[in-house]
Amino acid sequence: MDIFIAIVQILDSTIRLSVPLLLACLAGLFSERAGVFDIGLEGKMLVGAFAGAAAASVMHSALLGLGMAILISVAFAMIHGFASITHRGNQIVSGVAINFIAAGSTIILGQAWFSQGGRTPALQPGERFEGIILPGANAVREVPILGPIYSELLSGHSILVYFAFAMVPFAWWVLFRTRFGLRLRAVGENPAAVDTAGISVAWLRYRALICTGVLTGVAGAYLSMVQNGGFVKDMTAGKGYIALAALIFAKWKPVNAMFACLLFGFLDAAAIRLQGSPLPIVGKVPVQFMQAMPYVLTVILLAGFIGKAIPPRAGGVPYVKER
């Protein structure tokens, strides 16, 4: 039974840890499916996290914090759009620049406004998103097997966790069942086809980037307002890049993206859980090894274990009319 509880707990933290990855991964899905590579997921999450925590702590409202996180993140997405869609700049360079601006500006502004070494003040209750206890969660706690699964694993998460997982079918539906989705996928494959069909390539790609901005904003807010009680510098810690790896691993499909992110989340959760405790057969494993696992896995997966991943064909290429 102890092992069962331990597994439930690991899975529970798997869910919590995979949420920011999942949101970022879906964010990347929208922009890459539209043909805009976005290496700046990391930066947009970071400014979202900062803006969310800062606004929540100043305005004493978690919702206003979330709104600000989304607003600032979308603004950064628009900068990326302006550089890479309107001015046809290199999408990688623009994305990297956004990551640098995000890393630097959050620390400078944080220090200037709050004087806590780049942190934002610790968020008080009401300024962060609290866990939601699903109906009957406490009542079924003692039921064997299903009880802990329902009350521990499914219940007790913040609204943003449920939002993130609800976004998976929603993103699928938008991409594959709506006009907007059809056009968005088309523009990532062959923008000239979209252009000659009388649809604006630029406006379509901007709208895709707005979706990206909203999702990275929520991802950032989750980091600083749910997982942590405030903003800490560089708190995204490479999650934006792992999300990109997950996106490739998922072959640019929403449901695959969820499983890819859960896998990365699981490795993270297992690494935390198993720190210091001996493993069967191999014995005691250094902490650093476990912490490195998600990154090692990323490299292995990307090195070709995933079969052929075909990216959107027009990805990374600014659209220029012939001649």
Added chain:
Amino acid sequence: MAQAAIELIGINKSFGAVRANRDINLEIARGTIHGIVGENGAGKSTLMSILYGFYQADSGEIRVGGKPASIKTSNDAIALGIGMVHQHFMLVDNFTVLENIILGAESDALLKKSIAKARSELERLEREYGLEVDPDAIIEELPVGLQQRVEILKALYRGAEILILDEPTGVLTPAEADHLFRILKQLKEQGKTVVLITHKLREIMAITDNVSVMRQGTMVATRETKKTTVEELAELMVGRRVLLRVEKGEAEAGNVKLAVKNLTVKDSRGVTMVDDISFDIKAGEIVGIAGVAGNGQSELLEAISGIRRAVSGSVMLDGKPIDLTGAADPGELRDRGLAHVPEDRHHVGLVLAFEENENSILGYHHDPRYLKGPFLNIDAIMADAKDKIEKYDIRPGNPRLKTANFSGGNQQKIVLAREMEQDPGVLIVGQPTRGVDVGAIEFIHKRLIAMRDQGKAVLVVSVELDEIRSLSDRILVMFAGRIVGERGPEATEGELGLLMAGVERQEAAE
């Protein structure tokens, strides 16, 4: 004369210093097939792009159905009933036929209704015009001819009354092209207007009612097709008399230069593309390989030139074997006097981002002539490039110009000059005149004949039957990876066409 579907009056368009269209006047009668011919860069595509709202004219007036029209975007053109089938299809390769057809013409924000509507509309179009295509097929899995049909359906679905086709047969097999022409004639009978842009004069003669000729951005003439000839049109296009069929003397075949024996080659998917082929080429003759694209010609060329491994068989060059296991690299073969002009000059023959002079020595850059110690001898390379430019009439004649900025015909001349000027014993040429203008075709053909007359062995692979018949001393026909027949240059088109379609072979099997 019937009422005009489209009138263009005084259209001008410049790209920077280049005047792509100057003072164009054109009237296209309703319910006719109107051909527009001209060399590459004559401004045909620009003119049609203006009509389709892709570009906007600097000045001039467009009238559609007698009324002045303002066409600022493709949407405006679509609303006026103008549809376009582009030379490079504007299709999303991994979408289904239906998805491609509704893209941009969806009826509401959700796809379900649009798809259902398109499906029934497609059935109607299929009945009316015989445009059959599986609505749920993925585009990239369809043959090119069907992809083009989807483009036509796309335009018709949007209610096109005027259909513009830009070089529609460039990618089609002869049979597919014939089918396309039947469809176009049917569209005409239903009252639609068809504008056909091409540089293939035979097509113009076969199908159009009227034809307009463009040269260097101007409209030089409009003729009733019945009252003109191929010779007149060619002359109008190029501005001088053109020989459509090169004159050549009898071949004086010498020793065997290249001997292919029992060669079998598989493609990257493991499908046998060249199946136990044997032939040889003698000094002083041109051997042409005819066939519908995709019957193993490409793989054969690649194997002989050392780009692709062969499964079995042998190739002897000057009596000595070529290593076909993959160890033979093209550079070694070049040193042994085998030059190769690849089918796909953009991906294999040239580095488009390089300057002309760099491309003109590509692959021969180890030659001491172009070196000064470990460095490139820029002066020698430049002099050499200028020499080739002059000999092959490459235009513009600037060796420092980026290769991408040359027209298709001139790019082809750059490759030909590079390979022919090395004075190889064996020359292998794939699609010598694909996408090349009438004037340049004449030049290239003359050069190939000249190579033959110097006693070189020349292998020409082309999907253009005319070209094969006019150049070759012997014609081999390939079908499904095998050589299904050998004929002399006097073979008729019909005879070769049957061989290319594999008819004879099937009959023999039955």
